[in-house]
Amino acid sequence: MPTCKECKRFFPLEEDPGKGDCVQRVIDPRQAYYQAKPVSADKDAVKCPSFEKK
Amino acid sequence: MAVRAETLKELEEKQEWWWAAEKKRSSRLDYLRKAMWKKGAIGGLYPAGLYIDLERPVLQTEKARELEFSPDPYVIKFAKILAHVLDNKTIFITDHSQLVGYLGSQPHTITWDPTLAALLNHEVVNDPTSIPEPMDESLKTITDVANYWAGKSDLDKILPHMDLDDAMKVLSGAIGWGVPLSRGGYSGKDYEYIMSGVRAFEDVIAELDRKIEEADAKAHEPGASKEISDLYDKMNMWEAMKITLEAGIRHGKRYARLARIIAENFETDPDRKEELLQISEVCERIPAKPPRTLQESLQYDLFIQLFSRNEAIEGAWPSRPDYYHGPYYEKDVTIDKALTEEEALDLVGEFLIRAAEVSQYKVRWAREGLQGIEGTWVWTLGGVKKDGSDACNAMTIALLKAARLVRVANPTFAFRWHPKVSDEVMRECFECIRQGLGYPSMRNDPILIANAMNWHGHPIEEARTWVHQACMSPSPCTKHGFQPMRMANATANCAKIMEYVFTRGYDNVVNMQIGAETPPAETLTTYEQVFDAWVTQMKTIFSILVRPVNRARILAPKMTPRPYLSAVSERSVDSGLDVCDPSISRGNAWITAFTWVENADSLAAIKKLVFDEKKYTMAQLKEALANNWEGREEMRLDFVKNAPKWGNDDDYIDSIMLDCLREAAKFSRELKCPSGNNWPILPENVSGNIHYANIVGALPNGRRLGDALYDGGISPGPGLDKKGPTAVLKSCSKIDHISDGRAFLLNTRLSPTQLAGEKGYQLWKTYMKTWADLGIDHVQFNCVSDETLRSAQRDPEKYQEVIVRVAGYSAHFVDISRKTQDNIIQRTVQGLG
Numbered sequence: 001m002p003t004c005k006e007c008k009r010f011f012p013l014e015e016d017p018g019k020g021d022c023v024q025r026v027i028d029p030r031q032a033y034y035q036a037k038p039v040s041a042d043k044d045a046v047k048c049p050s051f052e053k054k
Numbered sequence: 055m056a057v058r059a060e061t062l063k064e065l066e067e068k069q070e071w072w073w074a075a076e077k078k079r080s081s082r083l084d085y086l087r088k089a090m091w092k093k094g095a096i097g098g099l100y101p102a103g104l105y106i107d108l109e110r111p112v113l114q115t116e117k118a119r120e121l122e123f124s125p126d127p128y129v130i131k132f133a134k135i136l137a138h139v140l141d142n143k144t145i146f147i148t149d150h151s152q153l154v155g156y157l158g159s160q161p162h163t164i165t166w167d168p169t170l171a172a173l174l175n176h177e178v179v180n181d182p183t184s185i186p187e188p189m190d191e192s193l194k195t196i197t198d199v200a201n202y203w204a205g206k207s208d209l210d211k212i213l214p215h216m217d218l219d220d221a222m223k224v225l226s227g228a229i230g231w232g233v234p235l236s237r238g239g240y241s242g243k244d245y246e247y248i249m250s251g252v253r254a255f256e257d258v259i260a261e262l263d264r265k266i267e268e269a270d271a272k273a274h275e276p277g278a279s280k281e282i283s284d285l286y287d288k289m290n291m292w293e294a295m296k297i298t299l300e301a302g303i304r305h306g307k308r309y310a311r312l313a314r315i316i317a318e319n320f321e322t323d324p325d326r327k328e329e330l331l332q333i334s335e336v337c338e339r340i341p342a343k344p345p346r347t348l349q350e351s352l353q354y355d356l357f358i359q360l361f362s363r364n365e366a367i368e369g370a371w372p373s374r375p376d377y378y379h380g381p382y383y384e385k386d387v388t389i390d391k392a393l394t395e396e397e398a399l400d401l402v403g404e405f406l407i408r409a410a411e412v413s414q415y416k417v418r419w420a421r422e423g424l425q426g427i428e429g430t431w432v433w434t435l436g437g438v439k440k441d442g443s444d445a446c447n448a449m450t451i452a453l454l455k456a457a458r459l460v461r462v463a464n465p466t467f468a469f470r471w472h473p474k475v476s477d478e479v480m481r482e483c484f485e486c487i488r489q490g491l492g493y494p495s496m497r498n499d500p501i502l503i504a505n506a507m508n509w510h511g512h513p514i515e516e517a518r519t520w521v522h523q524a525c526m527s528p529s530p531c532t533k534h535g536f537q538p539m540r541m542a543n544a545t546a547n548c549a550k551i552m553e554y555v556f557t558r559g560y561d562n563v564v565n566m567q568i569g570a571e572t573p574p575a576e577t578l579t580t581y582e583q584v585f586d587a588w589v590t591q592m593k594t595i596f597s598i599l600v601r602p603v604n605r606a607r608i609l610a611p612k613m614t615p616r617p618y619l620s621a622v623s624e625r626s627v628d629s630g631l632d633v634c635d636p637s638i639s640r641g642n643a644w645i646t647a648f649t650w651v652e653n654a655d656s657l658a659a660i661k662k663l664v665f666d667e668k669k670y671t672m673a674q675l676k677e678a679l680a681n682n683w684e685g686r687e688e689m690r691l692d693f694v695k696n697a698p699k700w701g702n703d704d705d706y707i708d709s710i711m712l713d714c715l716r717e718a719a720k721f722s723r724e725l726k727c728p729s730g731n732n733w734p735i736l737p738e739n740v741s742g743n744i745h746y747a748n749i750v751g752a753l754p755n756g757r758r759l760g761d762a763l764y765d766g767g768i769s770p771g772p773g774l775d776k777k778g779p780t781a782v783l784k785s786c787s788k789i790d791h792i793s794d795g796r797a798f799l800l801n802t803r804l805s806p807t808q809l810a811g812e813k814g815y816q817l818w819k820t821y822m823k824t825w826a827d828l829g830i831d832h833v834q835f836n837c838v839s840d841e842t843l844r845s846a847q848r849d850p851e852k853y854q855e856v857i858v859r860v861a862g863y864s865a866h867f868v869d870i871s872r873k874t875q876d877n878i879i880q881r882t883v884q885g886l887g
Contacts (some may be wrong), residue, residue: 011315021308023315026146029103031089031161034320035146036312 005041008052071489072855079459083403093413095421105186107163111199133294133617137301166415171209175200208614226564232542234606240370240524240540245531247624249378254344255299288630295621303342310337351382365618370524371431380447403456410462422745426865427464434521437470444474454482466493492859495834533624537642538633541603549649549750552656554591570594576673581665610634641731644796650737655755658707659697679752694756701770703781715794738799739766767799772880779884787828803836817886
């Protein structure tokens with residue numbers, strides 16, 4: 001079962017590698033940006049459409 | 055939006071300023087301006103493509119559930135919920151940006167705070183236009199959140215402690231506008247404490263630690279007293295403040311980390327990589343430590359504002375950006391030359407854009423009353439320093455220039471004019487007006503400083519720090535002078551005063567007895583008796599609106615505390631009391647008087663046609679009004695055309711206006727806020743004149759139910775000021791702008807053709823000199839031709855960027871209702887010279 005920590009987009013916190021940010025590139029009709037959403041390293045990523053193995 | 059082929063010069067000659075701006079601004083500003091999602095509601099609905107952000111309400115609700123059975127006092131639970139949001143919300147950094155921070159999880163989202171009022175949550179549930187897909191899943195989430203907060207929201211908690219009779223009358227929507235909540239309205243800020251550059255969040259936290267330590271020691275000394283007992287509440291409050299500030303620092307560091315991750319892992323352009331590392335450095339420091347540069351100062355301000363809007367729905371943005379950011383601009387651009395003027399303009403322009411994007415879901419009446427904008431972000435420029443010297447600086451000019459480049463409708467500026475303002479700065483103000491922004495509005499600083507001292511007893515040094523707390527009202531930025539929350543429901547729909555004289559206080563629109571049961575109109579045999587009934591209705595309506603606000607201010611510290619706003623306010627850090635506690639505030643309340651001039655025009659018509667000329671009886675007039683003038687068109691036109699109208703330098707009606715204002719002013723000193731200070735009135739309208747069109751019945755000035763009301767303040771009725779701009783100013787100057795009320799909005803339309811070139815500037819300057827000499831406190835200008843506005847109505851796609859002054863705010867013309875558009879076109883274009 002893949003977890004967030006195995007994903008290219010997961011960036012762990014130095015002080016607590018069990019947590020981190022899922023960083024993604026988003027392009028909406030007006031602008032492009034990078035977003036970061038806090039996630040836990042062991043979160044189940046089975047259903048994540050953005051999952052990309054490191 | 056395609057770039058126009060014409061040259062800049064051609065576009066400027068054609069006065070197509072919005073296209074010219076596109077050519078003049080940097081590629082960065084152009085990208086960021088076009089990247090912006092406009093959030094203002096159109097016709098009461100949010101524009102297509104915007105969605106309610108469900109992340110934040112889910113975070114709030116999950117944390118509230120977790121804390122439900124914790125022993126923490128409410129204020130600490132509330133602070134922890136706020137911290138949970140700041141720690142866990144999705145953040146983003148837009149390409150080319152140098153400043154970061156937004157309320158929602160994505161740029162096109164509108165944030166919803168479910169902790170405020172069940173009635174707001176019901177609107178979200180029933181607003182299919184803004185619910186994100188997949189709809190079923192979103193509705194399930196929204197319903198779960200709304201159900202959780204039912205009975206727990208601020209308004210639900212506070213209402214049972216109020217006079218329910220008053221509350222029902224306010225919530226009927228007939229006479230007031232808004233709710234009495236400390237987390238919904240217009241929050242002033244103690245900028246002298248938190249923006250002076252000498253302290254930032256870490257310094258305040260250190261001070262809070264000292265306070266807690268001292269209090270804890272004192273609480274455990276031998277002895278017992280109320281003072282010691284109160285210390286426990288204070289320690290909880292200080293602890294809650296600390297939680298919010300620490301969360302703010304962590305939030306800043308989240309952006310620092312994201313910027314670094316992008317720079318190190320994704321970005322390939324070396325210049326942008328450097329910018330991202332710069333953002334990272336800024337956010338490692340800000341808001342923990344005081345800013346050192348313009349970028350840090352703007353970022354600091356932005357965080358302060360966003361955190362406050364994470365705590366409350368703030369419908370305004372009181373601010374003085376040139377005064378507080380000016381020293382950093384001077385240092386970076388003039389002294390250190392670390393930034394070129396163009397680079398600084400990029401930052402300043404982006405600061406305006408970042409503010410323009412801010413959005414919080416509001417109830418429909420608020421959206422209708424603020425058409426096209428998210429709130430009244432009226433930023434204050436110019437004015438004097440505490441010692442009375444000119445406060446204008448290079449940042450004042452940069453802000454005015456940046457406004458012309460990015461042309462956002464919100465924030466707008468209001469300029470504190472005084473005799474020492476340089477010609478260079480006046481020309482910059484004029485250029486914004488001439489280029490059709492509708493701002494800055496011009497404020498008479500000496501008059502308004504005297505007014506603040508007169509009405510609220512602010513000492514002169516504090517009065518000189520004033521900013522616009524909303525569209526119009528001055529409020530100092532000092533420890534005891536600033537007002538933490540102006541609750542919007544003290545907004546009187548004043549045309550009801552006149553209406554109720556004829557209905558004995560019964561409101562036929564909402565079917566409710568709201569006003570006083572004054573004698574039947576047909577029994578009033580003299581004008582003086584009519585005026586007495588008017589005074590009684592005025593006092594009744596004002597009292598109904600003020601009592602809930604007073605009550606809410608007293609209840610707020612315990613029931614609806616603001617730990618974050620308290621943490622950035624010296625009086626709360628010092629005292630351990632919530633920022634809304636009336637005992638630590640001098641008081642700066644006011645009643646916004648919507649739809650005011652209708653009263654003077656109506657009373658003048660009654661006096662002339664009923665009592666002087668005896669053409670009609672009061673019984674006939676009452677019957678005509680009850681039937682909405684139907685079958686009485688000839689009589690109605692008599693009341694429109696043959697009665698004196700305000701704004702024509704006619705003492706007959708101008709004296710009636712003064713009688714009304716002075717009765718209100720007298721009563722304002724009897725009405726007291728919980729701090730013991732006065733409740734002066736402030737005539738202005740936002741777009742309430744359209745919102746109330748179907749709520750105010752027929753009036754003796756000839757208006758029918760459904761007709762737009764006047765555009766407000768002390769502006770004459772559209773098209774009724776027949777004698778030119780000087781006559782308008784002369785009428786307005788009969789009002790004592792220091793003692794007859796807190797401020798008076800005046801709309802003026804000028805011809806763009808007449809304002810062209812140097813001659814145009816000189817004409818305007820002469821007009822402004824007359825205005826200043828006459829002691830009028832406010833004037834704002836629309837300078838867009840009828841031709842352009844009618845073209846924009848016909849072909850809105852081509853005129854997306856045309857801005858107009860609606861009332862105390864500006865909006866893109868295409869974003870306001872057809873009725874408001876028509877109302878603006880109907881306003882008289884005043885010829886100068």
